[in-house]
Amino acid sequence: MSTSHAHPANWYPDPSGGQFLRYWDGHAWTSHTRPAPNAATPQPAMPTAALATVNAQPAAPMVLYPQNAMGMPAPVGVWRGPVDSRPFVQNMVDAVRVCIQKYAKFDGRAGRPEFWYAQLAMILAVIAVMFVVWIPVLGLLAGLALWVLGMAALVPSLAVTVRRLRDAGFYWAWIFLSLVPLGGIALVILCAQPSKHP
Numbered sequence: 001m002s003t004s005h006a007h008p009a010n011w012y013p014d015p016s017g018g019q020f021l022r023y024w025d026g027h028a029w030t031s032h033t034r035p036a037p038n039a040a041t042p043q044p045a046m047p048t049a050a051l052a053t054v055n056a057q058p059a060a061p062m063v064l065y066p067q068n069a070m071g072m073p074a075p076v077g078v079w080r081g082p083v084d085s086r087p088f089v090q091n092m093v094d095a096v097r098v099c100i101q102k103y104a105k106f107d108g109r110a111g112r113p114e115f116w117y118a119q120l121a122m123i124l125a126v127i128a129v130m131f132v133v134w135i136p137v138l139g140l141l142a143g144l145a146l147w148v149l150g151m152a153a154l155v156p157s158l159a160v161t162v163r164r165l166r167d168a169g170f171y172w173a174w175i176f177l178s179l180v181p182l183g184g185i186a187l188v189i190l191c192a193q194p195s196k197h198p
Contacts, residue, residue, distance in 0.1 A: 007024060007026070008026055009023070009024060009025050009026040010023075010024060011023055011024075011034065012024050013036065014033065015029070019035070019036050020033045020034065020035060020036055021033065021034050021035070021036050086108075086109055086110065086111050086114070086167070087114065089111060089113040089114040089117060090113070091117065092117040092118075092120060092121050094113075094114075094117070095113065095114050095115075095116075095117030095118045095121065096117075096118060096121050098110075098114055098118075099114075099118045099156040099157075099159075099160055100156065102156070102159060102160070102163075103155060103156050103159070104155050104156070104159055105159055105163075106158075106159050106162045106163070106172070107163075108163055108166075109163050109164075109166050109167035109195070109197065110160050110163035110164045110166075110167055111164075111167060111195060112164070112191075112192070112194070112195070114160065114163075114164075115160055115161070115163075115164040115191055118156075118157070118160050119157075122153060122157070125146065125149060126146065128142075129142045129143065129145070129146040158175065161175050161187075161191065162175055164191045165190060165191065167195050167196070167197060168190060168191065168193040168194070168195065168196060169193070169195075169196030169197075170190050170193075174187065174190055175187065177190075
């Protein structure tokens with residue numbers, strides 16, 4: 001009986017030690033890890049056939065929250081994989097700050113909070129201008145400010161949408177859906193999908 005039949009793909013205790021589970025894909029250990037549940041939960045038996053290959057090389061130290069290197073707090077209540085390099089976005093201010101920092105950066109990934117908080121900030125700016133646009137002089141200045149803001153936010157808005165599509169597991173060129181009739185609705189649905197990455 002082969003190892004893949006004896007030990008199906010599942011989460012097993014990390015053979016290199018530590019308090020994490022490592023994913024066994026049925027043939028080999030992957031780099032995906034997650035925290036081990038409490039001791040009361042029974043764990044499946046570890047695929048011992050692959051222990052020799054894993055233990056032969058020393059395990060590299062795992063960095064659970066790479067965003068901590070930038071001084072950001074670790075997320076509370078939601079565990080993020082050790083390979084998750086996305087910035088931790090908690091609110092609208094964080095999302096706007098990240099979009100400004102990644103002004104024209106189309107590579108990488110953007111989580112749902114980063115994308116949707118940035119969109120909410122733009123919608124609130126438009127609504128605020130709509131309240132003062134009827135005032136003669138102030139409305140003209142507010143309209144001009146909104147036009148400047150729209151031009152300045154065009155590139156980061158496209159960049160965060162491309163990063164969000166990549167994070168949701170879609171090819172970046174799906175952004176062109178917004179150019180066809182009703183394609184904007186499909187693009188919103190694609191951007192609302194959860195992350196397909198660890």
